[in-house]
Amino acid sequence: MKKEKNSFGNNISFAQGETWRFNNEVAKNFDQHVVSSIPHYNAIQKYIANISEWFLTENSTIYDIGCSTSNTSYEISKKNEKIKKLNFLCIDSSKQMLEISKKKLKLLKHNYKFLKKDINKIKTFNKHDLCLCVLLLPFLKNQKKLALLKKIQKSLNSGGALLIVDKIHSDLSISENIFNQIYHDFKLNFFSKTQIWNKAKSLRSSMKLNTNSQNLELFKKSGFKRYEVFFRWFNFCGYIVFK
Numbered sequence: 001m002k003k004e005k006n007s008f009g010n011n012i013s014f015a016q017g018e019t020w021r022f023n024n025e026v027a028k029n030f031d032q033h034v035v036s037s038i039p040h041y042n043a044i045q046k047y048i049a050n051i052s053e054w055f056l057t058e059n060s061t062i063y064d065i066g067c068s069t070s071n072t073s074y075e076i077s078k079k080n081e082k083i084k085k086l087n088f089l090c091i092d093s094s095k096q097m098l099e100i101s102k103k104k105l106k107l108l109k110h111n112y113k114f115l116k117k118d119i120n121k122i123k124t125f126n127k128h129d130l131c132l133c134v135l136l137l138p139f140l141k142n143q144k145k146l147a148l149l150k151k152i153q154k155s156l157n158s159g160g161a162l163l164i165v166d167k168i169h170s171d172l173s174i175s176e177n178i179f180n181q182i183y184h185d186f187k188l189n190f191f192s193k194t195q196i197w198n199k200a201k202s203l204r205s206s207m208k209l210n211t212n213s214q215n216l217e218l219f220k221k222s223g224f225k226r227y228e229v230f231f232r233w234f235n236f237c238g239y240i241v242f243k
């Protein structure tokens with residue numbers, strides 16, 4: 001017997017009890033879904049593109065890890081149009097996300113490579129100047145987050161930066177409750193209560209969130225010494241981590 005489908009909005013549905021995955025249906029509808037799910041998503045992409053100007057020169061390399069449909073690389077490439085040669089490596093475990101990325105970035109003029117791979121299975125990275133981890137960390141287990149950041153720390157060129165956007169837990173339970181309710185109110189602008197509940201249930205075992213203090217500890221443990229918050233909206237946090 002076929003399991004009943006639960007709607008998540010934006011033409012995305014999963015079978016009852018199914019865990020959230022970045023499957024073809026999600027990839028196809030990702031650009032629409034992400035702006036309704038992540039507060040200030042478009043603004044965050046622009047802020048990252050603004051910051052990128054401090055780290056990119058002729059022939060710089062950018063790693064976009066967990067790139068999805070490569071909106072961040074797209075904004076960075078547009079922002080740095082005056083630089084003749086930039087090399088982007090867009091990595092994601094979803095083939096469909098990378099197909100959409102290819103179509104999007106084809107319109108721009110820099111060099112783009114695409115790698116379909118589980119990031120946990122890549123042993124070392126080549127040298128690069130700017131690394132992007134936008135909304136990827138929630139989907140990695142804690143030990144894998146540390147392993148990834150260590151690899152980035154080793155391979156970033158001196159003077160380079162890692163830009164992270166993360167969904168976090170509050171350090172205080174009182175603010176966790178307030179911030180979660182505010183986030184819930186934000187989503188009600190786009191989704192029904194049932195759709196919000198369906199997605200929350202499907203994410204139960206696939207998201208592992210850190211607190212801000214845990215993230216700062218993670219940066220230290222991976223060998224980074226200097227970091228700053230560049231964005232904060234309740235439980236969403238953007239970090240610039242300097243090499």
Ligand SMILES: C[S@@+](CC[C@H](N)C(=O)[O-])C[C@H]1O[C@@H](n2cnc3c(N)ncnc32)[C@H](O)[C@@H]1O
Binds near residue numbers: 091097118119
């Ligand atoms: C929330 S999306 C990232 C959003 C994207 N960075 C942006 O700015 O629009 C998370 C992405 O990470 C990818 N992902 C999750 N786990 C991964 C892994 N272990 N290796 C590679 N990609 C992964 C998913 O396929 C998905 O496309």
